[in-house]
Amino acid sequence: MTWIDLPDATPFGPDNLPLGVFRLGDEEPRIGAAIGDHLIDLAPVASAQMLDGSQLFNQPTLNAFLALGRPAWKATREWLLDLVRNENNRDAVEPHLVPRDAVTMLLPFEVADYVDFYASEVHATNLGRLFRPDSEPLLPNWKHLPVGYHGRAGTVVASGTDIVRPSGQRKAPTDTEPSYGPSQRLDIEVELGFVVGTPSALGTPVGVDAFEDHMYGVVLVNDWSARDLQAWEYVPLGPFLGKSFATSISPWVVSLEALKDAMVPLPQQDPPVLPYLRGDLQNPDITFEVRWNGQLVSTPPYREMYWSPAQMLAHLSVNGASVRTGDLYASGTVSGTAKDQRGSFIELSWGGREPVTVNGEERTFLQDGDEVTITGWATTKDGRRIGLGEVTGRITPARK
Ligand SMILES: O=C(O)/C=C/C(=O)CC(=O)CC(=O)O
Numbered sequence: 001m002t003w004i005d006l007p008d009a010t011p012f013g014p015d016n017l018p019l020g021v022f023r024l025g026d027e028e029p030r031i032g033a034a035i036g037d038h039l040i041d042l043a044p045v046a047s048a049q050m051l052d053g054s055q056l057f058n059q060p061t062l063n064a065f066l067a068l069g070r071p072a073w074k075a076t077r078e079w080l081l082d083l084v085r086n087e088n089n090r091d092a093v094e095p096h097l098v099p100r101d102a103v104t105m106l107l108p109f110e111v112a113d114y115v116d117f118y119a120s121e122v123h124a125t126n127l128g129r130l131f132r133p134d135s136e137p138l139l140p141n142w143k144h145l146p147v148g149y150h151g152r153a154g155t156v157v158a159s160g161t162d163i164v165r166p167s168g169q170r171k172a173p174t175d176t177e178p179s180y181g182p183s184q185r186l187d188i189e190v191e192l193g194f195v196v197g198t199p200s201a202l203g204t205p206v207g208v209d210a211f212e213d214h215m216y217g218v219v220l221v222n223d224w225s226a227r228d229l230q231a232w233e234y235v236p237l238g239p240f241l242g243k244s245f246a247t248s249i250s251p252w253v254v255s256l257e258a259l260k261d262a263m264v265p266l267p268q269q270d271p272p273v274l275p276y277l278r279g280d281l282q283n284p285d286i287t288f289e290v291r292w293n294g295q296l297v298s299t300p301p302y303r304e305m306y307w308s309p310a311q312m313l314a315h316l317s318v319n320g321a322s323v324r325t326g327d328l329y330a331s332g333t334v335s336g337t338a339k340d341q342r343g344s345f346i347e348l349s350w351g352g353r354e355p356v357t358v359n360g361e362e363r364t365f366l367q368d369g370d371e372v373t374i375t376g377w378a379t380t381k382d383g384r385r386i387g388l389g390e391v392t393g394r395i396t397p398a399r400k
C-alpha cells in the first residue's frame, strides 16, 4: 500500500520503515527511513512540512530521537506511514528518495552500555557441553535468571566494518603453558540486539510491564568471539577479551511498533520464575539466515528463545541499575534444536570436530578473508515479512 515502487520481496515494505544514519557523498550524516531500494532523507521532508523537531533528523545518530520516548516514536511512525501510503505526499517526498546503493550506512546510534545475554537454552546447553564436558551443561542459575555480562560499548561497529583477527592468550587443555598469538578459533554469534530509547532513573527498576516505555526497537548483532581466548580467560568472571574486540550491528533499527503483529508467546518456563520476571511474555517471531562466504549454513529461529526481552530488561535493572538512551543489549546466541539452526560455528562444527562444507571446502572456524552475512526478518501473524536487513563483516589478518 504505497505509491513508491518496491522490488518484490523487499525487506523494507511500507509498514516497516526502519530508521538509520546514512552518508551521501561528502554531505553530513543524517537520518533516513528505509523503503524498498530507497531511503527517505527525512530532514528536508520534515522541514518542508514544518514538523516540530525536524532538526532531529539532521543528526549523525538516532540518540536524540530515541530519547523522546514512545508517544513521539508513535507520532513519527504515523507521519512516516502517511508519507509512503498517501499519494498526496508524492511531490514532497519523491525528490528526497535516495537509492540505498548510493549511500554509506553508519552506526545508527551511539552505544551507551552494551550487555550480552545468554537466553537460548539450546545454545547454552551446547556451549556447556563444549566448554565443560564433565559437568551438567546448564548451570543451576540458568532457568532462574537471564544470565548475562557487561560487554564493551566502544567496540560495537557498523555492518561492513572489517574485523581484525584478535590476538591474545590461549592455552588448550593439552598445552602446559599459555601462549600469545592470533586466535585460531575465531567465531560468530547470531543475536538480536535491543535498543533502549527512554532512560530510567538510578535506583528504580524497569519492570517487565514497563518494557515498551523504554524499548525502541531491534537490530541484528554478530558478536564475534575468539573461542580459544575465551576458554582460557573466562573463569571465574566470564567473557572478557575473547569477545570485546568487535561486535557488529545492522544499520537499520526496526521499531517495536513495526514488530507488534509478529510477537508470539514465550515457550513455557519451568520452573516458574520469581515474581519480578513474570508478566505477559512474548518473543518476536524472527528467522535469521547465516551466510559464510555467500553459502547459507544456518537458519536460527528467535521464537524459541527461553528468556523474553522484557525479562532481560527487568533483570538487568532489578538491582536499581539505570538504563540510558542508546543502551544495547543482545539476546545471546540464537540456536534452534536442528543442526542447521545453530547460531555459532563452534556449535555447527561441534568444537571443530565436525567440519562444515562451505563452497566445497571443509571449514571449522573463520579464516582470514572470510565474510559472514546475517540477514533476518520477522513474520507477522498474517504472513507478512518485516525485514531487519543484514549485518556483514570480513576477517582481516591479525596485526603483526
Ligand atoms: O558457556 C560459556 O562459558 C560461554 C558462552 C558463550 O560464549 C555465549 C555467550 O557469550 C552469550 C551468548 O551469546 O549466548
Ligand SMILES: [Ca+2]
Binding pocket: 116, 117, 189, 191, 223, 330, 332, 333
Ligand atoms: Ca554473545
Ligand SMILES: [Mg+2]
Binding pocket: 222, 223, 224, 225, 243, 244, 245, 246, 247
Ligand atoms: Mg563481541
